[in-house]
Amino acid sequence: MAEAAGWKADRNNANRDYALGLARGFAGALIFAFPLIMTMEMWWIGFYVEPYRLLLFLLTGLGLQVGLAYFSGFQPARDMTDALIGGVTAFGIGCLGSVAVLWLLGVLDQMQGWRGAAGMVAIQAVPAGIGAVAARQQLGGAPDEQTKEDRAGYPAQLFLMAAGAVFLAFNVAPTEEMVLITFRMGPWQILLLMAVSLLLLHALVYTVGFAGQEEPADEGFWATFFTYTLAGYGLALAISAYVLWTFGRTDDASIPMVAMMTVVLAFPGALGAGLARLVV
Incomplete structure (x- = not known):
């Protein structure tokens, strides 16, 4: 009983x-x-x-x-x-x-x-x-x-960063404002936006950290930058390009225009990748 x-x-x-x-x-x-x-x-x-x-x-x-x-x-x-x-x-x-x-x-x-x-x-x-x-x-x-x-290895951590990028970028990806912002920005502003995206992503990597990651101070600045920051920003760019293609934003658009839209959408995507531990 x-x-x-x-x-x-x-x-x-x-x-x-x-x-x-x-x-x-x-x-x-x-x-x-x-x-x-x-x-x-x-x-x-x-x-x-x-x-x-x-x-x-x-x-x-x-x-x-x-x-x-x-x-x-x-x-x-x-x-x-x-x-x-x-x-x-x-x-x-x-x-x-x-x-x-x-x-x-x-x-x-x-x-x-x-x-x-x-x-x-x-x-x-x-x-x-x-x-x-x-x-x-x-x-x-x-x-x-x-x-x-917490025990996730590096490939799994990249997956979580990609999920974080989708999580945040998706909130603005469907809007017409993404195209309007791209038209209003010049080439130097696009390059500056890329630099700011990388800077903020790297700051979030150091501040938030990632599951399974050693302390940034132990890995060193450049190791963390290449291993997490550049990889995370690359994922944000790839995801942004794919979402824009899915929603038809790249149809009939020139290659420079597609590249600029991708950088604009990758800005919230990079923030999502950096906040992956918090949001997903």
């Missing part, structure tokens, strides 16, 4: 913890995706983005969520199977949360048709899913749940 009672208590505790994790995931999805859900640019992207770009974006987002679920998902992951389940669950939370909020705000209606509605929800589900899977880091969790992230 005692063993049965203990097993039942453990199961109830596990169910309660999972329910709390799901609630935390929905809250994280809303916190991260809410500013994007209320922007017209994100609504229209779901209509005009090509299906193959949208599919690739969804697969990339799902892979990112599975990786994040392994390190710091809304529920602890013991292995990659748990991470896969957690990532898919976070993606489902992103879809459900996006449908609910878009419908509540009156954005979804019968006039759009299933193609437009599906594209709108799908494009919103990626940032919402990232917010869901990173909810434990955003909204708090047990202090002993971060051990896997």
Whole structure:
């Protein structure tokens, strides 16, 4: 009887913890995706983005969520199977949360048709899913749940930096202001923005530090700069270029213009990479 009672208590505790994790995931999805859900640019992207770009974006987002679920998902992951389940669950939370909020705000209606509605929800589900899977880091969790992230090696740390870059850059990537800012900046301002992005990223590396990283003073300035700062900024540039391509910002644009837009978007991306330990 005692063993049965203990097993039942453990199961109830596990169910309660999972329910709390799901609630935390929905809250994280809303916190991260809410500013994007209320922007017209994100609504229209779901209509005009090509299906193959949208599919690739969804697969990339799902892979990112599975990786994040392994390190710091809304529920602890013991292995990659748990991470896969957690990532898919976070993606489902992103879809459900996006449908609910878009419908509540009156954005979804019968006039759009299933193609437009599906594209709108799908494009919103990626940032919402990232917010869901990173909810434990955003909204708090047990202090002993971060051990896997603390032991992350260098390749895994680069992945977390990439996730941080996506986390922050995605808030401004769909907006028309990104294109307007690029038109208003001159070549010297673009170069200065690159230098400032590197400087701030390096300062964040020294201030925040990364999981599995030695103290910056032990590694030395240049080792830290080349290992983390330059690598993180390179990831921010690559992610920015990919997101701009997905949203169609690079279509019919000249190579210099694409390069300048990439640098502009990489500014918040670099900050996200530097804050990866805090946001994901």
